[in-house]
Amino acid sequence: MNDTTIFPQLDIPETLAAGPGPGNTDPRVLARFAQTGLADHMQADVLRGMVECKEMLRQVWGTKNTYTYGVGGTGFSGLDCMLGAILPGDTVVAFVNGTFSGIDGLTIRMKAATREELAANAMDPQAASVTIVNVPHGQSVTGEIVEKALSQHKPKWAFMAHWETGSGRINDLQGFSDACERHGAMGLVDAVSSLGIADFSIDAYPGVVGWASCPQKGVLCLPLTYAPVSFTDAYIAHVRANGCASYVHNPVLEARHWGIMDGKDVPAGAYHRTHSGYAVAAFHEALRITLQHGRAQKARDYAFHEKALRDAVTAMGCDVTSNMTSLVVLNLPASLAGREKELVQGCRAKGFGIWPTLSEPVQVRIGILNQLSERAITDIVMRFAVAMKEMGAEIDMGAVQAGLDRHYQAAMAAE
Numbered sequence: 001m002n003d004t005t006i007f008p009q010l011d012i013p014e015t016l017a018a019g020p021g022p023g024n025t026d027p028r029v030l031a032r033f034a035q036t037g038l039a040d041h042m043q044a045d046v047l048r049g050m051v052e053c054k055e056m057l058r059q060v061w062g063t064k065n066t067y068t069y070g071v072g073g074t075g076f077s078g079l080d081c082m083l084g085a086i087l088p089g090d091t092v093v094a095f096v097n098g099t100f101s102g103i104d105g106l107t108i109r110m111k112a113a114t115r116e117e118l119a120a121n122a123m124d125p126q127a128a129s130v131t132i133v134n135v136p137h138g139q140s141v142t143g144e145i146v147e148k149a150l151s152q153h154k155p156k157w158a159f160m161a162h163w164e165t166g167s168g169r170i171n172d173l174q175g176f177s178d179a180c181e182r183h184g185a186m187g188l189v190d191a192v193s194s195l196g197i198a199d200f201s202i203d204a205y206p207g208v209v210g211w212a213s214c215p216q217k218g219v220l221c222l223p224l225t226y227a228p229v230s231f232t233d234a235y236i237a238h239v240r241a242n243g244c245a246s247y248v249h250n251p252v253l254e255a256r257h258w259g260i261m262d263g264k265d266v267p268a269g270a271y272h273r274t275h276s277g278y279a280v281a282a283f284h285e286a287l288r289i290t291l292q293h294g295r296a297q298k299a300r301d302y303a304f305h306e307k308a309l310r311d312a313v314t315a316m317g318c319d320v321t322s323n324m325t326s327l328v329v330l331n332l333p334a335s336l337a338g339r340e341k342e343l344v345q346g347c348r349a350k351g352f353g354i355w356p357t358l359s360e361p362v363q364v365r366i367g368i369l370n371q372l373s374e375r376a377i378t379d380i381v382m383r384f385a386v387a388m389k390e391m392g393a394e395i396d397m398g399a400v401q402a403g404l405d406r407h408y409q410a411a412m413a414a415e
């Protein structure tokens with residue numbers, strides 16, 4: 001018997017990532033990844049790169065928080081680090097309006113659960129100290145909803161996703177922060193989908209003490225690198241005083257390698273784990289690209305191109321229920337209702353990577369991460385129109401094209 005199996009070299013084709021994430025990584029980021037030399041995690045340029053990333057990240061987040069850095073891994077790695085401050089028995093109110101805040105809510109219940117609660121339902125614990133406020137799919141978490149729940153429960157922690165990618169909804173960050181301040185709750189925000197797309201400065205939201213994002217959406221650094229996080233001094237003081245049951249995702253310890261110790265920037269990092277020079281270089285380039293584009297300009301560009309896509313799919317008879325600017329979440333016309341997954345699978349099989357919603361109700365999600373041009377949006381619109389036509393939808397392609405032309409010509413005329 002042969003107990004060795006060596007598979008052929010793995011080839012992954014180039015696809016058009018037109019979903020909620022990951023975004024289409026910029027060639028400059030991939031070049032930095034591939035052209036970086038072999039260097040260990042304490043080599044001077046790797047450490048300098050980490051310090052420079054930290055400083056650029058503060059600009060991208062709009063913050064003076066010293067504890068601003070990247071957590072190795074995906075968005076949920078950063079979220080796990082941020083939510084690690086929640087200890088068994090802590091009171092939390094979490095607002096859930098889609099897939100991702102739903103998973104965050106589960107993480108919170110896992111962390112706040114007592115041993116008994118965890119043992120009673122290990123994979124889905126019902127922690128008595130956690131209140132989950134469910135907001136229906138397709139609706140936003142409003143300031144009033146937050147105010148009502150926090151005034152009633154007066155929790156130690158409050159949690160909300162800024163942009164809920166599962167349903168494509170923007171939640172009320174100002175209302176959340178204000179309510180946290182009013183009721184003395186420490187606010188925690190999942191900013192995975194908004195960082196690098198929305199134009200906002202986290203220091204403008206003093207009710208929020210912890211923020212977590214991801215590498216692969218607005219920051220556009222898919223080569224699995226760093227999930228940006230930022231913590232206020234009050235959050236860090238709380239972790240110092242109460243602890244956190246993690247070495248690797250410890251918000252205080254994880255900061256050391258980025259040159260943050262005892263609340264201060266220090267010149268060179270201290271070992272925490274084996275950071276990759278390739279990942280640091282890629283992340284560094286992604287942050288440079290974001291700052292060169294400019295936060296406000298990038299936000300305007302997303303809004304402009306999302307409008308073109310939204311109008312085009314509306315002209316095809318779809319009903320858009322989202323309000324994020326990087327993603328359109330839609331219901332198909334009545335004639336195709338119930339065939340969302342079939343449509344998406346057909347598109348994906350042709351390398352057009354759109355997505356269904358991952359939780360009920362089933363809708364279609366089309367994203368435009370790093371697709372900020374007339375050509376890219378037209379490509380997405382036409383591929384989607386063809387897929388709908390192939391399933392029997394009647395679409396006036398000329399009218400769709402004319403709509404796109406109007407949108408982009410009006411913009412050219414305005415320049």
Ligand SMILES: *Cc1c(COP(=O)(O)O)cnc(C)c1O
Binds near residue numbers: 215216
């Ligand atoms: C994508 C996403 C996540 C998960 O990020 P990963 O990089 O897949 O771990 C969490 N929250 C929100 C709001 C997201 O959009």
